[in-house]
Amino acid sequence: GAVVSQHPSWVICKSGTSVKIECRSLDFQATTMFWYRQFPKQSLMLMATSNEGSKATYEQGVEKDKFLINHASLTLSTLTVTSAHPEDSSFYICSARGGAGGPRYTGELFFGEGSRLTVL
Amino acid sequence: DQQVKQNSPSLSVQEGRISILNCDYTNSMFDYFLWYKKYPAEGPTFLISISSIKDKNEDGRFTVFLNKSAKHLSLHIVPSQPGDSAVYFCAARNSGNTPLVFGKGTRLSVIA
Numbered sequence: 001g002a003v004v005s006q007h008p009s010w011v012i013c014k015s016g017t018s019v020k021i022e023c024r025s026l027d028f029q030a031t032t033m034f035w036y037r038q039f040p041k042q043s044l045m046l047m048a049t050s051n052e053g054s055k056a057t058y059e060q061g062v063e064k065d066k067f068l069i070n071h072a073s074l075t076l077s078t079l080t081v082t083s084a085h086p087e088d089s090s091f092y093i094c095s096a097r098g099g100a101g102g103p104r105y106t107g108e109l110f111f112g113e114g115s116r117l118t119v120l
Numbered sequence: 121d122q123q124v125k126q127n128s129p130s131l132s133v134q135e136g137r138i139s140i141l142n143c144d145y146t147n148s149m150f151d152y153f154l155w156y157k158k159y160p161a162e163g164p165t166f167l168i169s170i171s172s173i174k175d176k177n178e179d180g181r182f183t184v185f186l187n188k189s190a191k192h193l194s195l196h197i198v199p200s201q202p203g204d205s206a207v208y209f210c211a212a213r214n215s216g217n218t219p220l221v222f223g224k225g226t227r228l229s230v231i232a
Binding site: 004006009034036041042043044045046049091093095109110111112113114116 | 129154156161162163164165166209219220221222223224225
């Protein structure tokens with residue numbers, strides 16, 4: 001079964017509105033979660049690293065004021081796309097790795113199901 | 121600069137034959153390599169991995185080979201099945217809790 005869950009799977013919104021995507025680790029605590037973005041026929045591009053209890057680390061070129069990340073607990077990270085525009089339409093995927101020494105720490109990342117955002 | 125490269129965007133193989141997907145990397149600090157399988161509109165699912173201290177790892181029909189001197193790895197699927205049709209991503213990372221760097225993916229089509 002899925003160990004990382006994302007919600008919503010699909011979202012359509014009007015330009016200028018904000019959209020929140022949730023990422024939950026279901027059976028383990030994730031001190032770090034990663035947010036990726038995928039454009040059609042492109043690779044998964046890392047947007048930011050979300051650390052529980054501290055500020056996210058953003059990759060170069062990713063606007064931190066536009067893509068707000070909150071990692072308030074060890075099982076939940078949220079990505080909020082603020083004032084969305086059509087060019088923000090994409091497939092957003094979160095991932096998590098269990099903490100060292102705990103369950104689910106096997107080195108690989110577990111990915112959520114992904115959230116497809118369409119901004120009209 | 122792309123640190124992980126999958127130069128073949130697509131590959132077609134007949135059912136029962138071997139599928140070989142290739143991946144090259146440029147960052148010599150990478151020490152852990154993974155293959156993910158992805159269906160449309162779904163998140164990637166982990167397939168198999170290999171540490172830089174090994175040159176081969178096998179799991180059922182899937183085998184990953186690592187050639188560190190050439191900075192090259194490959195995924196072999198044998199025998200290939202129609203259900204293997206998907207996009208396969210090669211990924212790599214440094215040691216520690218670092219994010220993965222992905223290649224652009226190779227779309228595998230297994231023809232019955």
